[in-house]
Amino acid sequence: MLRGDKIRYRDVKNEILSRIHDKVWPPGSLMPGEIELAEEFGCARATVNRAMRELAEEGIIDRKRKAGTRVNVSPVRHAKFEIPLVKVEIEGLGATYRYAFIGQTLERAPDWLRARIGLEPDDEILHIRCMHYANNAPFQFEDRWINATVVDKARKADFSAISPNEWLVNEVPFTDAEISFCASSLDQTMARFLSMTAGEPVFIAERTTWLNEQPITFAQLTFARGYRMTTRY
Amino acid sequence: MLRGDKIRYRDVKNEILSRIHDKVWPPGSLMPGEIELAEEFGCARATVNRAMRELAEEGIIDRKRKAGTRVNVSPVRHAKFEIPLVKVEIEGLGATYRYAFIGQTLERAPDWLRARIGLEPDDEILHIRCMHYANNAPFQFEDRWINATVVDKARKADFSAISPNEWLVNEVPFTDAEISFCASSLDQTMARFLSMTAGEPVFIAERTTWLNEQPITFAQLTFARGYRMTTRY
DNA sequence: CAGTGGTCTAGACCACACA
């Protein structure tokens, strides 16, 4: 202990992590209870509790009332990614943001979309396409579908002035979201907007949100060449 | 309040969230201090503290000593991805896992790697290449670099028997990790191993870990066609 | 320097889940 000899919850956490790593408490085994550990470390139970609570959040251990605390068999690591507004992401890079509306239509949902996000057969969908630029260079192509049957006020929004991305964040809350990343090859149309060549590999993010089981929106975001999504943890 | 009239930290958290959503405390504004809120809610400061600490972790608010707590201007959403062992990931899909060692060399770190993860000029690097299969179909090509100067026992490990991925998880702890995703086009060599065609778009994950500032390992993981990384939040 | 959040304590009661 560096400053003073106070045991802090971080010390407890690190000590527990070491013991797990050194197989003092092997995977699957039952760890001592909070009271016992508090006595051993010479600190309050609340301190041990905080350390163990964080370890549980991180997926290192598994805690159950009465059953006690066990070391997880497979140490699943979690990486947290920030999902900001495109605008914020671009400005965060120190670049100037520009938005460009391409076009929109009101249509019945295509079958693949119905299946993918769980729409009703008669749901009307607002289909918007637009571009996001960083320092006037293409950054992201946004292919956005909004469930107009549920989000009625989307019919009256002016997406030539505000990006659907931003409009939705401000106007429509959601309870569940799914995001998925993949690589694909660029088609002719998007290649034009992104100033790239058809067939080039591109990074794609697809995002769906629901409000109490009702599908709100689906977006396919195609990033320009060289995009990279990074996080530390 | 449902059970009794005890205020729990969840109640505090929800109340704060409502107020932020209702713009009682607009984005960027300074919220009341913990003591003030504790008095208002009729609970202990620790209870308010826990509520606010969690909101800060979630990126909803920003806390600074002396400066106080502010509502974040852009509600940054966080998506949590699980980073399991390839083996666990494949078995989790209900497929049979198979590992294949390709080859390894001990070399000086190439410049790009030195720059990328912060190696010393004289560090020796163990360079391993291997494959992971799901139901005997190529799943992932692993291009792994291990800092043998720091992780000395890696020199004696038998990577034809155990994948570096698994070996590292069991043998070497880390304090910091970075993961990044991007899309690229497949080169000739990897195309052969992945049973794909050179030039095809592929999804790539790159992962670096450090133990107390010392670089431990860098891995470039190239996934077979159609791979998709998904999470709900 | 002084105010705000960060953390610890010691004790208490509660809720859940296993026996």
Place this chain on the structure above:
DNA sequence: GTGTGGTCTAGACCACTGC
């Protein structure tokens, strides 16, 4: 029932940082 984790309290001291 009974033990374990979950949470709250009231008070205290500390550490960072803006003024």
